[in-house]
Amino acid sequence: MMAAHDDKNFSLRVIRVSEGGYQALSYVWGSEEKPARALVRDTGGTTLGYIPLTANVYQTLQDLRSAQQLTSKIFWIDQICINQTGEEKNKQVALMGDIYKSAESVIFYAGHSKDEELEERGIELLHRLDQHFSPSYQGIYQSNNLYTSYQKASLLPVRAMPLDISENMSKYTAEFEWLAEVGYGEWRQRLWMVQEQLLNKNLVLLRGTRILSWDSVAVMSFLFYLKFIPRFFVFDFWEKPHGSSAVRPSTKWRSPWDVASSVFSVWHPRYGAARGDESRTLLQNIYVYEHLECRDVRDRIYAILAISSDVNRLGITPDYQDDPRSIFHQLSIKLLSLYDNLEPLYVASCWNNLSNLTMPSWAFHQPYSSRLRPHFVPDSPLNLAHPRGQFDKTSRPRFDKNKSMLILKGRIIDKVTLATPRLFLEKSAHLGVCDKTTADDFSRLLNACADILSRLGPTVQNMWKLGRMLIQWPPVATGSRSEYQEVAYHFWCYFQHIHNSIKAYYETNETQESAGNGAARILNFKTWAQLVTTTANLLVEARILDPSLATSNQISQDPEVHEHIIQWPSRMYIHGRSLASTQAGRVCNVMNEVQEGDVITALRGWGRGFFVLRPVPGPEPTFRVVGEAWVSGLMEGQAYDGSDPTDADYDIHLV
Numbered sequence: 146m147m148a149a150h151d152d153k154n155f156s157l158r159v160i161r162v163s164e165g166g167y168q169a170l171s172y173v174w175g176s177e178e179k180p181a182r183a184l185v186r187d188t189g190g191t192t193l194g195y196i197p198l199t200a201n202v203y204q205t206l207q208d209l210r211s212a213q214q215l216t217s218k219i220f221w222i223d224q225i226c227i228n229q230t231g232e233e234k235n236k237q238v239a240l241m242g243d244i245y246k247s248a249e250s251v252i253f254y255a256g257h258s259k260d261e262e263l264e265e266r267g268i269e270l271l272h273r274l275d276q277h278f279s280p281s282y283q284g285i286y287q288s289n290n291l292y293t294s295y296q297k298a299s300l301l302p303v304r305a306m307p308l309d310i311s312e313n314m315s316k317y318t319a320e321f322e323w324l325a326e327v328g329y330g331e332w333r334q335r336l337w338m339v340q341e342q343l344l345n346k347n348l349v350l351l352r353g354t355r356i357l358s359w360d361s362v363a364v365m366s367f368l369f370y371l372k373f374i375p376r377f378f379v380f381d382f383w384e385k386p387h388g389s390s391a392v393r394p395s396t397k398w399r400s401p402w403d404v405a406s407s408v409f410s411v412w413h414p415r416y417g418a419a420r421g422d423e424s425r426t427l428l429q430n431i432y433v434y435e436h437l438e439c440r441d442v443r444d445r446i447y448a449i450l451a452i453s454s455d456v457n458r459l460g461i462t463p464d465y466q467d468d469p470r471s472i473f474h475q476l477s478i479k480l481l482s483l484y485d486n487l488e489p490l491y492v493a494s495c496w497n498n499l500s501n502l503t504m505p506s507w508a509f510h511q512p513y514s515s516r517l518r519p520h521f522v523p524d525s526p527l528n529l530a531h532p533r534g535q536f537d538k539t540s541r542p543r544f545d546k547n548k549s550m551l552i553l554k555g556r557i558i559d560k561v562t563l564a565t566p567r568l569f570l571e572k573s574a575h576l577g578v579c580d581k582t583t584a585d586d587f588s589r590l591l592n593a594c595a596d597i598l599s600r601l602g603p604t605v606q607n608m609w610k611l612g613r614m615l616i617q618w619p620p621v622a623t624g625s626r627s628e629y630q631e632v633a634y635h636f637w638c639y640f641q642h643i644h645n646s647i648k649a650y651y652e653t654n655e656t657q658e659s660a661g662n663g664a665a666r667i668l669n670f671k672t673w674a675q676l677v678t679t680t681a682n683l684l685v686e687a688r689i690l691d692p693s694l695a696t697s698n699q700i701s702q703d704p705e706v707h708e709h710i711i712q713w714p715s716r717m718y719i720h721g722r723s724l725a726s727t728q729a730g731r732v733c734n735v736m737n738e739v740q741e742g743d744v745i746t747a748l749r750g751w752g753r754g755f756f757v758l759r760p761v762p763g764p765e766p767t768f769r770v771v772g773e774a775w776v777s778g779l780m781e782g783q784a785y786d787g788s789d790p791t792d793a794d795y796d797i798h799l800v
Contacts, residue, residue, distance in 0.1 A: 155183070155206070158219070162240060165247045167219045170209070171341040172254035173331045174224070174440075175201035183225065196225055205254045205351075214356040221248065238463040242344055242451025250347035253338070255327055255362075258353025267323035268357065273310075274324075275361040278303050278368060286416050291370050291402070291409050296715060298371050306374065314375070321374070325382040327352060328365040329404050336437035336444060340452040342411045343424075363412045370405040403436055410434065427453035427461075428480055431509075432492045442469050442511045446476060458483065469511055470504065474548070477508035481542045481551065485535045487751040490551075494772045497721075497737050499759070506769035507551045507799045529782040531555075533790050534752025540794070542750075550767070551799040555748035558755065558784050559727040559776070563600045564739045565593035567723045574714075584650045587643045588669065593724045594640060595676050600726050603679045605633050605687050607732070610777040612636030614724070614734040616716035620709070630689045637680050637690070638706050639713040644673045722772075731779065733757070736772025743771055747784045749794055754780065758799070767798045 160166065179197035186192050198206075202224045209220060221244060227237045245251055258264045281301040288294040298304060310317060327350075342348060348359035368374045379401045410433045414424055425433065430449040439448055447463040450456050459479055464472075480489035490507055498506045533540070540554040568590055574583045594611060601607045612632045613619060620635050622628040648670055684690035694706065723739045726732055733745060735757045743757050746768075754775050758768035785793060 157185070157225075162243045162247050165249060166217075167221050167248055168215070168217060169221045169245050169248035169251045169341070169345070170205065170223075170254065171251055171338050172205050173201060174199055175331075198224060201254075204257055208254070208257060208351060208354050209252070212351060212354040212356065215252070215351075217249065220252075232466075235463050235465055238447055238465070242340065245341050245344040245451070248345055250349055251341055251345045253342070253348065253350050253359060255330055255350050255352045255357070258355065263319055263323055264353060264355060267320045267327070268355065270310075270317060270320040271324060271327075271357065271361055271365065273307065274368065274374070275358070275364065277307055278364070278373065282364065282416070285364075285367060285371075286413060289413070291367060291406050292715070294367070295371055298373075304371075304373055321378045322382065324365055324374075325369070325378040327357075328362055328369070328408075329379060329382055329401055336434055336439040337448045339411055339430075339434050339437065340449055343414060343418075343452040346415075346418075360412065360415075363408050366405040366408045367412075370402055407434070407437060424452060424454045426455045427459060428484075428489055428492055432495070435495075441465070443467075443472055446472065455483075473509035473511065474504070477505075478544065478548055481507075485750070487553075487748060487756075490748075490756070490770065491751070491773050494736060494756070494770050497772075499737065499769060499771060505549055505551065505800060529752060530754050530776075530780050530784065531747045531749060531752050531790070532782055532785055533749050536750045539791070540749040549800065553748050553750070553797045553799065554790075554794040555746050555797045556784075556794050557744045557746050557758075557797075558779065559729050559731060559745040561725045561733070561739055561741055561743040561745070561757070562728050563596065563726040564741050564743070565596055565724045567721065567738045568593060568719045570717075570720050579646055579650050581650075581654070584647045587647055590719070591640065591644060591647070591673050592669065595672055597724055597726050597732060598676060598680075601730055601732070603676060603683065605630070605683050605689070608633040608636050608680055608683075610732040611724075614732045614775055614777050615719060616713070617718050618716060620712065620716075626689060630687070634684060634689050635709045635713055637677075637684055638709045640673075640680075641677045642710045644670075644677055727776075732777040733774045735774040739771060744768070745774060745776055746797060747794075748797065749790060755784075758797070761800060765798070767800045770799055 176199060179199050181198040181200060181203035182195040183198055184192055184195045202222065205222075209215065210218070223237075227234060281303045284297070284301045285291075285294050288297055294301075305311065314321075342359070350357040350359050350362050365374070369376055369379045383401050418424070427446070427449065430453050431445065434449060435445070439445065441447075443463075443465060446461065450461060450463070453459075459476075461476070461479075477489060477493055481487075493507060493509045496510055498504065498508070498510050501510050504510050536542070543552040544550065545552070566589060568586070570586050571582050574586055597611055598607055601610075609629050609632050612635065615636070616632075619628050620631050622631045626634060651666060681690060681695040685692050685695050719734070721736065723735050723737070724732065725735060725739045725743075727745065731745075733739075733755075735743075739757055740759065743759050746756050746758050748756055751773075754773055757771040757774045759771050761767045761769060
């Protein structure tokens with residue numbers, strides 16, 4: 146599409162993708178209503194028809210035309226250049242990778258500017274902060290995810306804002322609000338934008354008629370996340386309607402840090418590609434970007450094909466005529482057949498496949514967007530749960546003739562005898578806000594912990610089991626405590642802290658509406674308080690806890706304890722998972738909703754833990770996949786205790 150000589154006319158031109166010479170536009174469609182139209186006339190001026198346009202693309206066209214920094218006015222715009230309903234769409238989507246690769250640049254539209262003077266000041270602040278914090282970018286990249294970056298932030302060379310800004314924050318309030326809007330806007334939330342951002346090295350951001358650096362804006366979301374820039378600007382933005390949909394971001398995303406992590410997942414491979422690092426596989430991209438938005442569920446696959454390193458090996462081509470169920474099923478079979486481990490089963494089980502009994506539980510289903518879990522894969526440093534974490538010739542996945550049953554080698558290790566409800570940490574907890582949502586989330590966590598300790602017995606060993614199953618990596622042992630004791634101690638500190646926090650919240654925020662639950666809440670507080678006291682006495686007897694802290698109501702003010710309380714949540718991995726105890730007295734942390742009677746299974750091809758399976762009634766033993774699990778006392782190979790898996794394992798049938 147070429148701009149003509151006035152602001153109301155454009156001309157269309159057909160070119161080969163390989164010719165290049167155009168700029169590809171990436172933007173948020175917004176409402177599906179198309180109130181605007183582009184009239185199509187022949188060279189003689191006769192009107193041939195029109196192309197309906199959304200309000201967003203119409204505004205984008207106006208700003209593209211007026212952007213003086215864009216000297217070339219030749220653009221490729223999907224809404225104009227692709228028939229969105231015909232057979233042509235399959236062919237065009239298959240070409241999307243080449244279209245974005247061959248473009249001179251990709252322009253991301255970040256919305257129309259509002260106050261011109263504010264835009265100038267905001268851009269000036271953006272440039273200043275980008276230059277100031279740039280020495281820390283290599284360290285952020287090397288951490289591989291923002292979660293780890295936050296833990297290692299103290300090691301980064303630049304962590305504080307320029308002094309003249311930090312000492313005069315009131316002077317820059319409007320500019321920081323602008324920065325939060327640009328960094329966390331709608332344009333960050335669309336799945337198709339991922340491949341658009343990764344396929345072309347030359348990315349720019351169009352804000353109104355001004356050009357910004359894509360990378361400079363991207364890192365601002367990291368700086369907010371790392372607390373190098375005050376977070377309250379993001380919190381404020383998060384609760385206000387923005388963009389064409391006039392919907393608060395908080396209604397669609399669990400936390401603004403989901404957005405920051407999403408941006409990081411795009412920035413990281415771009416930063417690495419400039420240094421020769423490899424790109425992700427399709428499976429990795431499905432997992433990393435599953436929380437982004439797309440209109441067609443099939444785009445969960447098609448929108449990331451072009452940026453996946455193994456797309457040729459998988460042999461997938463877009464087909465919008467095919468049923469989504471069939472597409473996801475066939476993808477699962479391909480991945481399980483090609484991979485040398487059960488990573489595809491792990492990722493598929495993240496989608497809570499038990500909810501649809503008409504589809505195999507081991508296959509990808511159409512994902513749903515509610516209560517999404519964190520989107521990074523925790524990796525055990527040991528990977529020894531099963532001594533054969535990769536397939537060999539005798540243990541590769543097999544399928545029945547209808548491809549509805551998956552057959553794997555493994556063995557049942559234990560059985561769930563106590564299951565607790567699924568746990569969630571919603572956005573309030575991640576934002577550090579103690580509101581009713583946080584109080585309810587933590588109440589469920591405390592109840593789950595109390596139930597398990599009551600069933601197994603409140604001992605230091607069981608505190609260690611439970612505490613270790615809540616966190617991804619243990620706290621470093623001090624000179625006076627072993628790792629075993631350190632975990633039990635940290636667990637008690639955090640348990641006691643959130644017990645006090647919840648109690649304080651309800652004491653100051655009790656309303657008539659919540660008063661009806663008062664009796665149950667009082668019982669919970671009594672149970673929690675008794676458990677805090679009992680476990681504190683055990684820690685004192687074992688000389689793990691100072692007696693003076695055991696009875697203190699101000700324990701969180703102790704410097705050492707306060708540090709433990711701060712660090713513990715960052716280690717926890719519980720969102721969307723459930724806790725359980727087993728027949729053998731173990732504790733397990735299970736993805737999705739576990740039930741009494743579920744079995745814990747070691748499967749060949751998965752060394753990072755176990756899978757919980759649900760028996761299916763019938764003449765033959767078959768199971769449905771509940772999810773991946775960590776199991777206390779078995780994460781270092783104890784499940785086989787020196788026995789040969791060739792002799793111990795048998796066929797496990799999954800439906």
